[in-house]
Amino acid sequence: MELFSDVATSRQDVLTTEADAIATETDLVKRQRKFTGATVAQTLVFGWLANPDATLDELTQTAAAIGLNISPQGLD
Incomplete structure (x- = not known):
């Protein structure tokens, strides 16, 4: 279980900090x-x-x- 926790923490760091x-x-x-x-990375990765x-x-x-309200033009 510690391995999963470490992986989750690492992925969270990559997608934020x-x-x-x-x-x-x-x-x-x-x-x-x-x-x-962080919001750019999360939007693109999850999308x-x-x-x-x-x-x-x-x-x-x-x-x-x-939680980000943006238009398609804002992403382009």
Whole structure:
């Protein structure tokens, strides 16, 4: 069970703290807004896991599921 806990913690770090750091380092996010590195990563990872061919509309629905209200143009 400890292995599962370690894996879960690592994945959570990648989809939150690490994603925010990478977004800042690469200038994906230049200032703090609703869209952070973590929300970008979570939207794309969860959206594409659900449907590898997800449209922008479908990805905005995924974003809404994690609490982010964004338009398809905001993702484009």
